[in-house]
Amino acid sequence: MQSKKINIKEIAKRANVSIATVSRALSGNNNVTKETQSKILKIAHELNYRPNLLARSFVKGKTNIIGLILPDISDEFFSEIIKSVDDTSYQNGYFTMVISSHGNRSLVESINTMMSSRIVDGLIVLLSTVNDEIKKTLSSHSIPIVAISGDTSIGNYDIITIDNYKSSRDVVKYLYKKGYKKIAYINGPDENGDAILRYKGFCDECKKLKLTINPVWIVKGDFTLSGGEEAANQLLQNKERPEVIFAANDMMAAGCYNSLVKNGYKIPEDIGVVGFDDILISEYLTPPLTTIKVDTETLGKYATEKLINRINGSDVTKHQVVTVNTELVIRKSC
Amino acid sequence: MQSKKINIKEIAKRANVSIATVSRALSGNNNVTKETQSKILKIAHELNYRPNLLARSFVKGKTNIIGLILPDISDEFFSEIIKSVDDTSYQNGYFTMVISSHGNRSLVESINTMMSSRIVDGLIVLLSTVNDEIKKTLSSHSIPIVAISGDTSIGNYDIITIDNYKSSRDVVKYLYKKGYKKIAYINGPDENGDAILRYKGFCDECKKLKLTINPVWIVKGDFTLSGGEEAANQLLQNKERPEVIFAANDMMAAGCYNSLVKNGYKIPEDIGVVGFDDILISEYLTPPLTTIKVDTETLGKYATEKLINRINGSDVTKHQVVTVNTELVIRKSC
DNA sequence: TATTTACATGTAAACGTTTACATATTAATA
DNA sequence: TATTAATATGTAAACGTTTACATGTAAATA
Numbered sequence: 001m002q003s004k005k006i007n008i009k010e011i012a013k014r015a016n017v018s019i020a021t022v023s024r025a026l027s028g029n030n031n032v033t034k035e036t037q038s039k040i041l042k043i044a045h046e047l048n049y050r051p052n053l054l055a056r057s058f059v060k061g062k063t064n065i066i067g068l069i070l071p072d073i074s075d076e077f078f079s080e081i082i083k084s085v086d087d088t089s090y091q092n093g094y095f096t097m098v099i100s101s102h103g104n105r106s107l108v109e110s111i112n113t114m115m116s117s118r119i120v121d122g123l124i125v126l127l128s129t130v131n132d133e134i135k136k137t138l139s140s141h142s143i144p145i146v147a148i149s150g151d152t153s154i155g156n157y158d159i160i161t162i163d164n165y166k167s168s169r170d171v172v173k174y175l176y177k178k179g180y181k182k183i184a185y186i187n188g189p190d191e192n193g194d195a196i197l198r199y200k201g202f203c204d205e206c207k208k209l210k211l212t213i214n215p216v217w218i219v220k221g222d223f224t225l226s227g228g229e230e231a232a233n234q235l236l237q238n239k240e241r242p243e244v245i246f247a248a249n250d251m252m253a254a255g256c257y258n259s260l261v262k263n264g265y266k267i268p269e270d271i272g273v274v275g276f277d278d279i280l281i282s283e284y285l286t287p288p289l290t291t292i293k294v295d296t297e298t299l300g301k302y303a304t305e306k307l308i309n310r311i312n313g314s315d316v317t318k319h320q321v322v323t324v325n326t327e328l329v330i331r332k333s334c
Numbered sequence: 335m336q337s338k339k340i341n342i343k344e345i346a347k348r349a350n351v352s353i354a355t356v357s358r359a360l361s362g363n364n365n366v367t368k369e370t371q372s373k374i375l376k377i378a379h380e381l382n383y384r385p386n387l388l389a390r391s392f393v394k395g396k397t398n399i400i401g402l403i404l405p406d407i408s409d410e411f412f413s414e415i416i417k418s419v420d421d422t423s424y425q426n427g428y429f430t431m432v433i434s435s436h437g438n439r440s441l442v443e444s445i446n447t448m449m450s451s452r453i454v455d456g457l458i459v460l461l462s463t464v465n466d467e468i469k470k471t472l473s474s475h476s477i478p479i480v481a482i483s484g485d486t487s488i489g490n491y492d493i494i495t496i497d498n499y500k501s502s503r504d505v506v507k508y509l510y511k512k513g514y515k516k517i518a519y520i521n522g523p524d525e526n527g528d529a530i531l532r533y534k535g536f537c538d539e540c541k542k543l544k545l546t547i548n549p550v551w552i553v554k555g556d557f558t559l560s561g562g563e564e565a566a567n568q569l570l571q572n573k574e575r576p577e578v579i580f581a582a583n584d585m586m587a588a589g590c591y592n593s594l595v596k597n598g599y600k601i602p603e604d605i606g607v608v609g610f611d612d613i614l615i616s617e618y619l620t621p622p623l624t625t626i627k628v629d630t631e632t633l634g635k636y637a638t639e640k641l642i643n644r645i646n647g648s649d650v651t652k653h654q655v656v657t658v659n660t661e662l663v664i665r666k667s668c
Numbered sequence: 669t670a671t672t673t674a675c676a677t678g679t680a681a682a683c684g685t686t687t688a689c690a691t692a693t694t695a696a697t698a
Numbered sequence: 699t700a701t702t703a704a705t706a707t708g709t710a711a712a713c714g715t716t717t718a719c720a721t722g723t724a725a726a727t728a
Contacts, residue, residue: 055683
């Protein structure tokens with residue numbers, strides 16, 4: 001039951017100084033004597049004073065909050081990024097505000113709201129698909145924006161990405177080295193930037209290794225578990241069976257497992273499977289899934305650091321595309 | 335390149351009215367003529383005016399942001415809660431700020447910072463373990479607080495929880511009905527509120543069904559995958575083998591799978607397994623895991639609604655404990 | 669001692685809203 | 699028509715900080 005409001009005015013009164021001096025003492029400004037400062041600090045502590053961050057943000061025009069906009073928050077990949085972003089921003093004196101744009105909230109709407117509200121100093125946007133509307137919205141920013149996206153086509157903002165193309169080629173290279181010649185591919189959604197590059201990497205490496213790509217072994221998927229299962233079912237209906245299935249993400253690879261088990265195929269003896277992402281469940285599938293590990297921690301870290309450097313003006317270079325390394329994790333599925 | 339700052343003052347000047355009238359017109363206040371309002375709205379739209387939410391929050395003493403404090407953000411269980419909380423708060427005109435207290439940030443520190451900063455109107459705190467320090471911190475709140483926790487011991491705040499005790503009894507009941515008599519139990523961490531109640535439920539139902547609890551079949555776990563695997567290894571070293579293992583959470587159940595497979599046991603033919611939580615991987619284990627489904631969506635929704643009702647004063651009852659239902663999901667693991 | 673310099677502190681404006689209160693205008697009533 | 703009530707609008711304070719500028723004081727220099 002604190003009767004009086006504790007603010008710098010109250011502290012000033014008790015310390016017999018002006019509010020300016022209190023402000024300076026509390027902010028560690030050097031233009032204040034040791035004695036005055038310690039007196040003020042003591043009183044502030046006694047009164048359990050906490051600065052009104054809202055007032056401070058208001059006058060400074062800076063909230064030290066960064067916004068993180070997600071297409072859909074429940075995906076495990078995203079939750080790891082949230083953690084990394086939140087960790088990094090905290091270390092740099094920022095808070096993280098998470099805005100998911102599922103349900104009745106569109107991505108563009110979320111971005112616009114956040115950009116104009118002055119509540120966040122900058123924005124990290126996680127993009128799975130990038131259409132022209134989104135690109136236009138992002139480019140018309142009034143605050144710094146960093147995108148985490150597979151689509152690296154030029155926009156007027158920084159992009160943190162992974163090397164989908166090279167990683168995909170690495171997978172094919174590895175399969176080839178293992179002796180696989182007949183590789184099937186389950187693609188991701190058409191408009192998905194990551195999916196497009198992964199597919200291109202697959203095709204190019206096959207071409208380079210002179211592996212003929214059987215058209216019936218290229219099937220469309222949607223990055224979901226059931227989509228992967230259906231795609232695998234479709235693959236199994238062909239007369240000629242592939243030796244290994246390369247799914248464009250782990251979730252679909254897990255779907256393949258379901259299909260293969262139900263159809264009586266053993267992994268990897270009958271058909272091998274390889275995925276992309278290294279999500280949590282991949283390690284615990286039977287057999288554990290060979291896949292491309294995406295370093296989400298670094299991804300989130302880079303994005304956050306880049307954004308903060310943009311915010312505080314220590315990075316004034318042209319917008320960049322930063323690529324985070326991936327790693328082939330060899331397990332037992334092929 | 336907007337040369338002039340767009341605020342209500344600027345709009346007032348152009349509309350030839352006072353800032354008060356602009357404020358009223360924009361906020362939909364009725365004390366303003368249709369003509370004046372539409373004139374102001376038109377100008378605001380032309381100038382692409384966006385209210386400074388920070389200024390508004392500051393003067394109103396309300397930010398419409400709720401804080402969500404997590405022990406560690408990467409857990410899948412938490413990410414589902416984030417989604418649900420964010421969704422519900424958005425529907426009620428609130429933003430969600432996520433604060434994870436991993437790394438160098440303690441839970442108590444996070445709570446204190448958030449409570450005093452005035453940045454959030456209320457706080458949802460996800461608790462796995464509740465010690466006295468946390469309880470004391472939560473009880474000394476200056477803003478509404480809702481805890482999502484297994485520990486329902488009375489504190490001066492609302493608690494949303496699941497019925498760990500009853501659910502655990504349900505599992506034992508089901509196993510008994512299936513004919514299992516020799517049930518092993520892998521416990522969670524000592525101080526974990528959920529774990530304590532699950533264990534109690536297990537014991538009480540065994541007693542009721544007159545199932546003798548073999549002490550060597552009760553082993554300690556830590557809710558992690560490797561912990562589950564070790565616990566199962568330990569169980570398998572006894573001369574007498576249990577017929578089924580009840581793991582206090584799904585992660586440990588998955589660990590059991592690893593141990594059993596490595597030791598040449600078939601699930602469920604040789605030994606059955608049952609878990610608790612119904613996390614994403616449970617469905618995709620081989621065989622799919624029978625477990626207790628926790629309705630995270632409802633959990634997050636209830637917590638958020640409760641909090642918002644506290645914030646806007648529409649709920650002034652004594653602090654409550656609200657229990658969200660669980661469901662036994664029968665799959666193939668026992 | 670007189671003057672300059674450095675430093676500590678105070679004064680007051682600024683940030684962009686909302687809102688209590690005052691005032692002016694219009695409509696409703698006697 | 700005179701009075702009252704209702705409505706529209708304006709004025710100015712308030713929210714809690716930070717900070718440019720002014721002022722005062724003590725130390726350093728001439």
